[in-house]
Each structure stands twice: as C-alpha cells, then as structure tokens.
Amino acid sequence: MNTYARRPSSKDIARLAGVSQATVSRVMSGHPHVREETRERVLAVMRAANYQPNAMARAMKTQLSGTVGVVVSRITNPVVPEILQGLGVQLSRLGRHVIVWNTDSDGEDGVVSAIRQSVVEGLVFTAARAGSAALTAALEHRVSTVLLNRTVVDAACDQVSADNHGGAERLARYLVGAGRRRVALVNGPLDRSTLREREAGLRAGLAVTGLGIAREHYVSAPFVHEVFRDSAMRMMALPEPPDVICCGNDVIAMGVLCGLRASGRRVPEDVWVTGFDGIEMAGWDLFDLTTVRQPMDRMVALAVERLVARQAAPERAPELTRFETELVVRGTTAHTPATH
Amino acid sequence: MNTYARRPSSKDIARLAGVSQATVSRVMSGHPHVREETRERVLAVMRAANYQPNAMARAMKTQLSGTVGVVVSRITNPVVPEILQGLGVQLSRLGRHVIVWNTDSDGEDGVVSAIRQSVVEGLVFTAARAGSAALTAALEHRVSTVLLNRTVVDAACDQVSADNHGGAERLARYLVGAGRRRVALVNGPLDRSTLREREAGLRAGLAVTGLGIAREHYVSAPFVHEVFRDSAMRMMALPEPPDVICCGNDVIAMGVLCGLRASGRRVPEDVWVTGFDGIEMAGWDLFDLTTVRQPMDRMVALAVERLVARQAAPERAPELTRFETELVVRGTTAHTPATH
DNA sequence: TGCCCGAATGAATACGTATGCACGCCGCCC
DNA sequence: GGGCGGCGTGCATACGTATTCATTCGGGCA
Numbered sequence: 069m070n071t072y073a074r075r076p077s078s079k080d081i082a083r084l085a086g087v088s089q090a091t092v093s094r095v096m097s098g099h100p101h102v103r104e105e106t107r108e109r110v111l112a113v114m115r116a117a118n119y120q121p122n123a124m125a126r127a128m129k130t131q132l133s134g135t136v137g138v139v140v141s142r143i144t145n146p147v148v149p150e151i152l153q154g155l156g157v158q159l160s161r162l163g164r165h166v167i168v169w170n171t172d173s174d175g176e177d178g179v180v181s182a183i184r185q186s187v188v189e190g191l192v193f194t195a196a197r198a199g200s201a202a203l204t205a206a207l208e209h210r211v212s213t214v215l216l217n218r219t220v221v222d223a224a225c226d227q228v229s230a231d232n233h234g235g236a237e238r239l240a241r242y243l244v245g246a247g248r249r250r251v252a253l254v255n256g257p258l259d260r261s262t263l264r265e266r267e268a269g270l271r272a273g274l275a276v277t278g279l280g281i282a283r284e285h286y287v288s289a290p291f292v293h294e295v296f297r298d299s300a301m302r303m304m305a306l307p308e309p310p311d312v313i314c315c316g317n318d319v320i321a322m323g324v325l326c327g328l329r330a331s332g333r334r335v336p337e338d339v340w341v342t343g344f345d346g347i348e349m350a351g352w353d354l355f356d357l358t359t360v361r362q363p364m365d366r367m368v369a370l371a372v373e374r375l376v377a378r379q380a381a382p383e384r385a386p387e388l389t390r391f392e393t394e395l396v397v398r399g400t401t402a403h404t405p406a407t408h
Numbered sequence: 409m410n411t412y413a414r415r416p417s418s419k420d421i422a423r424l425a426g427v428s429q430a431t432v433s434r435v436m437s438g439h440p441h442v443r444e445e446t447r448e449r450v451l452a453v454m455r456a457a458n459y460q461p462n463a464m465a466r467a468m469k470t471q472l473s474g475t476v477g478v479v480v481s482r483i484t485n486p487v488v489p490e491i492l493q494g495l496g497v498q499l500s501r502l503g504r505h506v507i508v509w510n511t512d513s514d515g516e517d518g519v520v521s522a523i524r525q526s527v528v529e530g531l532v533f534t535a536a537r538a539g540s541a542a543l544t545a546a547l548e549h550r551v552s553t554v555l556l557n558r559t560v561v562d563a564a565c566d567q568v569s570a571d572n573h574g575g576a577e578r579l580a581r582y583l584v585g586a587g588r589r590r591v592a593l594v595n596g597p598l599d600r601s602t603l604r605e606r607e608a609g610l611r612a613g614l615a616v617t618g619l620g621i622a623r624e625h626y627v628s629a630p631f632v633h634e635v636f637r638d639s640a641m642r643m644m645a646l647p648e649p650p651d652v653i654c655c656g657n658d659v660i661a662m663g664v665l666c667g668l669r670a671s672g673r674r675v676p677e678d679v680w681v682t683g684f685d686g687i688e689m690a691g692w693d694l695f696d697l698t699t700v701r702q703p704m705d706r707m708v709a710l711a712v713e714r715l716v717a718r719q720a721a722p723e724r725a726p727e728l729t730r731f732e733t734e735l736v737v738r739g740t741t742a743h744t745p746a747t748h
Numbered sequence: 749t750g751c752c753c754g755a756a757t758g759a760a761t762a763c764g765t766a767t768g769c770a771c772g773c774c775g776c777c778c
Numbered sequence: 779g780g781g782c783g784g785c786g787t788g789c790a791t792a793c794g795t796a797t798t799c800a801t802t803c804g805g806g807c808a
Contacts, residue, residue: 077795088759090797128794130795149486169496169500187474322694428788430789434787446786461765465763468795
C-alpha cells in the first residue's frame with residue numbers, strides 16, 4: 069500500500085469506475101437519476117479506494133463549510149461545558165463540526181474574521197452583549213445565528229432562553245414565604261442579559277411584599293471566585309447581616325459558600341444561599357445548593373433546530389422562546405435545623 | 409449600500425485596483441516582489457471594498473484549512489475547560505480556529521471523517537487510547553498530531569504529558585512519611601494512560617516501605633460522580649477503613665469528599681483525601697484539596713509549539729516530554745487537628 | 749413507423765485562490 | 779555598449795467538487 073499517494077479524488081473514482089466525474093458527484097449526493105447498477109459500481113470503487121470527498125473543495129463549491137461556531141464566555145464556568153456537550157451531540161448528529169471561541173480569553177477578533185471569511189455557516193452565541201462586534205458581523209453577513217441563554221433586545225435573530233425573570237420572581241416568593249427578610253444579592257457583570265433579568269425578577273418578587281435589597285447587601289462584580297467569596301464574608305460581618313444570599317448563578321453561589329465556610333458561618337443555620345442555572349455540580353453533597361434550574365437540554369435542542377430552520381428559510385421572522393424554570397430546593401435553604 | 413451583493417473576490421479587487429488577480433494574491437500573502445506603491449493601492453481598494461479572502465477557496469488551494477481539532481473526553485471534567493482555554497489562547501494567536509470533539513458523547517466518527525476529509529490540519533488529543541480509531545486515522549493521514557496529557561506507547565507523534573508516575577510516587581512518600589498506613593485508591597477507567605501511570609507510581613511509592621493497597625481499598629470505576637461517592641462511603645464502613653483515600657484525579661476526589669460528607673466523616677480527622685491535576689476548583693475552601701499539580705499552561709504551550717513544528721517538518725522524530733509535577737498540600741491532609 | 753418524453757450520462761464550466769512561468773524593464777558590471 | 783541578473787507583473791493553470799447543458803438511448807403512444 070502506497071501511503072504516500074495523494075488522496076483519491078472524485079476524478080480518480082470516475083476513472084476507476086469507468087464513469088464521468090459528474091456521475092461520481094451524483095452518487096455522493098444521492099441524485100435520483102443514476103442507474104442502480106452504476107451507483108453500486110461507483111460505490112464499490114469508492115469503498116475499495118477508501119474515498120472521502122474533500123471537504124474544502126465541497127465547501128467552496130456549495131458555500132457551506134459544514135461547521136458551526138459557538139461563542140462562549142468564561143469556558144471554565146461549568147455551565148458552559150454542559151451546553152457545549154449538548155450542542156456537540158446535536159450538531160455532530162447533523163454532520164456539523166463545532167468551532168469554539170472563548171471571548172473572555174481570545175477576544176472577538178477570531179469570530180469576526182471567521183464570519184467574514186465564511187468559515188462558519190451558523191453561529192450559536194452563548195455570550196453576546198448588545199453592541200457585540202461578533203454578533204453585528206454575523207447579522208450583517210447573514211450567517212444563520214441563534215442566541216442561546218442570552219437575549220439581546222431587537223436583535224434580528226432567533227433567541228432561546230429561560231424565563232429568568234419569572235424564575236427569580238418565584239424564588240423571591242419562596243424565600244419571603246419561608247420567612248426570609250434581609251435578602252442579599254451577589255451578582256456578576258450586568259452586561260449579561262441572564263444576570264440582569266434574574267436581578268430584575270428577584271427585585272420584582274421582593275417588591276410585591278414591600279421588601280427590597282439593602283445597598284450593603286448588593287454586589288455586582290466581575291467573575292472572580294475570590295471576589296464572590298470575599299463579598300460573602302464582608303456581608304456577614306455587617307451589623308445587620310443578610311438572612312439569605314441570592315446569587316446570579318450557581319458558580320457565584322459556590323464562591324459565596326466558600327466565603328461562608330472560610331468565615332465559619334453555617335448554612336443554612338446562619339444564612340441561606342441560592343444559585344441559578346441548575347448545573348450538575350450544584351447537587352453535590354458539598355454544595356447541596358438550592359437553585360433555579362433551566363431545562364438546558366431542551367434549550368440546546370431548540371437552538372439547533374432554529375439554526376437549521378433559518379438556514380433553510382433565511383427570511384423567516386426571528387422568534388424568541390423562553391423556557392419555564394424549576395425551583396430546586398436543597399440543603400442551603402432547608403427549614404429544618406439540618407446537620408448541614 | 410447593497411447588502412445583497414456577493415462578497416468581493418480577489419478578482420473584483422484586481423479589477424478595481426487595475427492589477428491582475430495574481431498581484432492581489434501576492435499582496436495578501438505578503439509576497440516580497442510587489443512594488444510598494446502597488447501594494448498600497450491594492451490595500452486601499454481592499455479596505456474600501458471590505459475585502460476578506462474566502463477561507464474555503466484558500467484552504468482548497470493550499471490544503472491548509474486553518475483549523476485544528478481538539479479531541480477531549482468528558483468535557484464536563486473541569487480540567488478540560490482549563491485545557492481548552494489555554495489551547496484557544498495559543499491557537500487563536502496563530503490564526504487557527506479550534507474544532508472540539510467530545511468523544512464521550514459524540515463518539516469518534518466525527519473526528520475520523522474530519523481527518524479523512526481534510527477538515528483539520530492538526531490535532532490535539534486529550535483523550536486517546538492505544539487502539540483509538542481517531543488516533544490511527546490521524547497518523548495514517550499524516551495529520552500533524554500531538555498527544556496532550558495522554559501517552560500512547562510507540563505512537564508515532566509528539567506527546568506532552570506530566571510525570572504522573574513520579575508525582576504519585578512523591579505523593580506516596582509524603583503520605584507514608586506523615587504516618588498513613590492504610591492507603592486506599594479510588595481510580596477511574598484504566599484505559600486512561602494518566603490514571604494508569606498515577607496508579608503505578610502510587611503503588612511503587614508505597615512498595616518502597618513495604619506497603620500496598622488492600623483489595624477492598626481499591627476501586628477502578630467509570631466516571632460517574634455517584635460511583636466515587638458511594639465507593640468512599642463503602643470503604644469507610646469497612647472493619648478496617650483506610651486512613652487516606654488517594655484519587656486518580658481531582659474530580660474523583662470531589663466525589664469522594666461528597667461521599668464522606670454524606671456519611672458524616674470528617675476530613676482530615678477521620679480520613680485524608682488527595683487528588684491529582686491541580687485544577688483551580690481544588691483550591692476552593694469547600695474542597696481545600698491536597699493534590700499534585702501539573703503545569704498545564706506550560707504543557708499546553710509546548711503542545712502547540714510541537715504541533716506547528718511538525719507541520720513545518722513532518723519527518724522529524726517524535727518527542728515525548730514530561731513536565732515535573734508539584735505536590736500541593738492543603739486541608740484534606742493537614743497534620744494538625746484542624747477545624748476543617 | 750414515427751415522434752416525443754424522460755431517464756441516464758458525459759462534457760464543460762464555475763467557484764476563489766495560489767503559483768509556476770514568461771516577459772519587460774532597469775541597473776550594474778565587464 | 780552589450781549582456782546579465784533581479785525586480786515587478788500578468789497570463790495561465792490547477793485544486794476537487796457541483797451543476798447546467800447537451801447528448802444518447804429506450805419505451806410508450808398515436
């Protein structure tokens with residue numbers, strides 16, 4: 069076997085099968101007007117020669133690269149791998165490859181140039197602000213685009229998210245109903261629509277019963293574990309510490325839990341803690357975190373569905389879908405004086 | 409502005425600048441034999457027309473797709489995002505895009521077909537067994553390949569890993585020196601070279617002082633949180649429970665810690681626990697996990713370096729590099745009766 | 749028997765870029 | 779002053795596939 073020979077092309081297959089290159093192409097694409105006998109002969113030669121079409125050449129011809137881009141921020145947040153896994157399953161099933169950009173560390177340049185150079189035929193944004201250069205470029209170049217777990221008002225693309233506002237409101241009602249009165253909020257940067265919506269929902273839910281969030285019980289900080297940790301410690305050292313610390317997402321809550329552990333506070337005896345997202349780790353015994361779960365699997369599936377639907381019908385009106393959330397009560401908010 | 413016009417090609421630029429398409433191509437690739445005045449005229453036209461070369465056409469011509477594949481298993485293991493982030497930084501700096509495959513959920517088919525269809529011009533394997541179809545395909549098709557954090561004996565490609573054996577040996581000496589005698593090991597599947605090497609190193613380190621691992625103090629199980637959790641609970645319920653539970657990696661250790669918490673055991677008073685990897689989360693207060701850290705940043709950087717070096721010189725002899733590890737002692741193994 | 753339609757196939761072309769080859773020009777050196 | 783070499787540029791072609799157009803062939807129907 070000559071391992072140095074170049075890979076066979078459709079021309080080689082054609083020659084070996086005694087047909088034209090066009091026929092080989094038709095066999096590949098399942099064209100109807102090919103005689104059964106011819107088709108089988110060509111397929112036999114393909115198998116024998118171990119033929120695989122050249123993806124680049126095909127992409128140039130069809131203007132379809134077969135790859136979909138996924139834009140994430142902070143890939144080290146465990147919710148991101150969960151999303152990536154889901155997207156990988158769905159998209160590989162459709163024969164698409166997945167290119168990943170982490171805007172926090174790589175910036176947006178790579179995404180923008182990939183869009184402009186037609187490297188991707190679709191994009192899933194898991195991170196996008198309103199003025200994001202990458203999102204703008206995607207829409208300008210008419211690349212099929214979906215926002216997943218992020219919303220941008222008036223963006224001309226499909227959006228799939230959870231009902232963050234409603235979920236947070238429900239959480240507020242639960243907490244107030246269980247007797248909590250001094251509610252704190254530790255949040256991440258508010259350029260994330262998710263975190264904004266959750267904050268608004270929480271405030272709205274509290275406002276119904278006349279409650280609010282004291283100035284010293286509120287933090288919006290960049291995503292750094294130690295910052296959330298220290299915020300919790302500082303709040304608990306106040307003359308009037310909170311009786312529950314709500315967090316913008318599960319990872320923030322983990323930072324808060326660490327701060328409480330470090331300062332010797334007990335959860336839930338001294339203070340309650342809640343997260344948001346419902347990542348798998350939140351259920352581990354060491355966290356046992358009460359949280360609001362979004363049905364990420366279904367969200368991912370719909371996002372992919374919308375993505376391919378838009379490729380088929382580019383001019384279809386954009387849709388925004390929000391999934392219902394589910395309150396998951398665990399040990400960080402238990403009523404009973406647990407051993408936690 | 410006509411947003412429906414097709415993207416300008418190098419031919420369009422050539423026409424507008426009054427030069428041949430070849431000259432445009434030469435300007436793009438920084439060819440030396442282009443007059444300064446001409447170059448600037450072409451560049452001006454490019455800017456005016458917002459020209460971006462078509463990546464697919466370029467890829468077909470040069471046989472270089474500009475994308476590098478990364479094969480991972482279990483993307484939800486936090487060590488994987490840390491690796492992906494590092495690879496993303498390094499590779500995007502080189503203008504490469506990163507395609508990610510998660511073999512646990514997607515299987516290897518996508519990787520294999522991508523290799524055979526020339527979708528990737530390089531591959532980083534973070535997951536690979538000896539007989540892996542993807543690795544075999546990569547080597548057969550002479551794609552530039554690096555194994556990162558995995559080793560496969562006799563594989564004809566560069567390999568970058570840590571000194572797992574030595575690190576585990578050192579860990580064993582530390583534990584024995586601190587008085588531990590009943591050492592348990594909770595490990596993952598042994599088709600991972602990393603886990604195999606760590607186990608061998610630990611056993612070797614213990615053997616020096618005549619110690620071993622009792623049969624009932626050993627587990628090798630698939631990667632499921634609950635399984636590790638239950639293993640710890642079961643071991644501690646034995647007539648002779650271990651006085652330290654070593655784990656194949658940090659995530660396993662977290663499962664073990666959860667099991668100990670669930671069964672009311674205290675760490676390190678009742679039993680010590682150690683991990684391996686040195687992921688960031690291991691340092692969080694809630695885990696405070698003693699572990700063996702591998703210098704992942706430097707490993708990633710070298711892997712990328714080797715990848716591009718091999719592209720430049722395909723016939724260079726493969727190298728295997730192992731980085732020194734560092735024992736990080738934290739609260740799960742503290743000598744002093746801590747409040748932990 | 750003649751005609752028409754559809755099935756099956758081949759020839760030719762296009763996609764956008766990179767590059768080998770050829771050609772003209774200029775400056776330098778003998 | 780003539781030859782030579784290097785710079786700057788254009789022409790032509792190739793990469794591998796998809797697709798349009800043309801051609802052939804066979805069968806059914808009038």
